[in-house]
Amino acid sequence: MAEERRKEFKELILIVEDNLHNRQIFHDVLVHRGFEVIEAEDGEEALEQVRRRRPDLILMDLSLPLKDGWTATKEIKEMDGFAQIPIIALTAHAMAGDEDRAIEAGCDGYLSKPISPKKVVEEVEKRLSLT
């Protein structure tokens, strides 16, 4: 991960996470890796950002204010023309069953917390078929 990918087109990643610390870590590592990154702090803001910017991939925390990640994922997957956007759930390791519920809601994969920045980059690049 030492080298930054340099290219003309930057894929747009939406980070949905109410924890500021986590959001900053994921933001920084993805920007460093050459992605364009936008953020949302809750499920409602996530839907607004999806409509406004149509990200190429979404990292979705599940436990969120206003609208949880499962509901937001379901709604995005039901939106015309948005169902193909890969959504990776960020699940709390301690919560058994979160992963199953995430997949049921329509998430394409999940990462269990605590999540290393390296894992985030690997998963994002895998889902975008960049590796």
Ligand code: MN
């Ligand atoms: Mn949360």
